[in-house]
Amino acid sequence: EVQLLESGGGLVQPGGSLRLSCAASGFTFSNYAMTWVRQAPGKGLEWVSGISDSGGGTYYADSVKGRFTISRDNSKNTLYLQMNRLRAEDTAVYYCANRPKLSGGWPFDYWGQGTLVTVSS
Amino acid sequence: DIQLTQSPSFLSASVGDRVTITCRASQGISSYLAWYQQKPGKAPKLLMYAASTLQSGVPSRFSGSGSGTEFTLTISSLQPEDFATYYCQQLNSYPITFGQGTRLEIK
Numbered sequence: 001e002v003q004l005l006e007s008g009g010g011l012v013q014p015g016g017s018l019r020l021s022c023a024a025s026g027f028t029f030s031n032y033a034m035t036w037v038r039q040a041p042g043k044g045l046e047w048v049s050g051i052s053d054s055g056g057g058t059y060y061a062d063s064v065k066g067r068f069t070i071s072r073d074n075s076k077n078t079l080y081l082q083m084n085r086l087r088a089e090d091t092a093v094y095y096c097a098n099r100p101k102l103s104g105g106w107p108f109d110y111w112g113q114g115t116l117v118t119v120s121s
Numbered sequence: 122d123i124q125l126t127q128s129p130s131f132l133s134a135s136v137g138d139r140v141t142i143t144c145r146a147s148q149g150i151s152s153y154l155a156w157y158q159q160k161p162g163k164a165p166k167l168l169m170y171a172a173s174t175l176q177s178g179v180p181s182r183f184s185g186s187g188s189g190t191e192f193t194l195t196i197s198s199l200q201p202e203d204f205a206t207y208y209c210q211q212l213n214s215y216p217i218t219f220g221q222g223t224r225l226e227i228k
Contacts, residue, residue: 035217037165044208044219044220044221044222045157045159045165045208045210045219045222046219047210047216047217047218047219050215050217059215059216060216061216062122062216095164095165102170102171102174103170103171103174104152104153104154104155104170104171104172104174104212105153105155105170105171105211105212105213106212107155107167107170107176107210107212108155108157108165108167108210109167109176111164111165111166112164113164114164
């Protein structure tokens with residue numbers, strides 16, 4: 001059974017940092033691109049960042065570029081999102097998802113349950 | 122960035138109805154479009170990819186069509202478990218973008 005378990009969310013002050021983790025199991029992690037998506041309270045889905053299966057390619061939304069860093073450790077089957085210089089508008093539930101190499105651009109298949117990040121003083 | 126506009130944003134329908142949601146892209150994205158269903162407090166679920174390919178395990182009452190800039194998701198006969206919010210997503214180019222969502226509620 002595929003499982004993605006996010007952790008690391010919480011309350012942080014503006015300007016602070018957090019590192020999210022996504023522990024994967026039930027599939028060959030190193031064969032899959034991975035991604036982070038967030039959802040602000042009561043709002044829609046926003047893609048945040050993605051990483052290739054090897055980790056050699058990384059991609060970011062303009063809203064987080066220069067502040068967030070995506071990485072992965074294939075030996076630990078874990079995806080990370082380092083979030084620096086956090087802003088109130090980064091408050092959201094953060095989901096990780098895997099991207100099987102299906103046709104049509106590698107959609108987001110399995111998703112974690114999400115972890116809430118709240119940026120507030 | 123490629124913008125996706127869904128219509129309608131809100132839809133009220135009854136069990137057994139046939140409903141269609143439209144997603145329009147600001148530029149051509151071939152068939153690099155996926156659809157997701159999200160229920161309150163839950164993670165999104167992949168329904169359709171490559172515009173018209175049903176994800177494994179998704180009921181056949183869901184269907185998708187389109188290419189280029191206009192796409193549709195159709196539910197042929199609404200079931201109680203289908204009342205949720207639906208999002209389209211383009212995977213043609215970075216940044217990956219989602220539509221604003223269509224909330225489907227019971228009439």
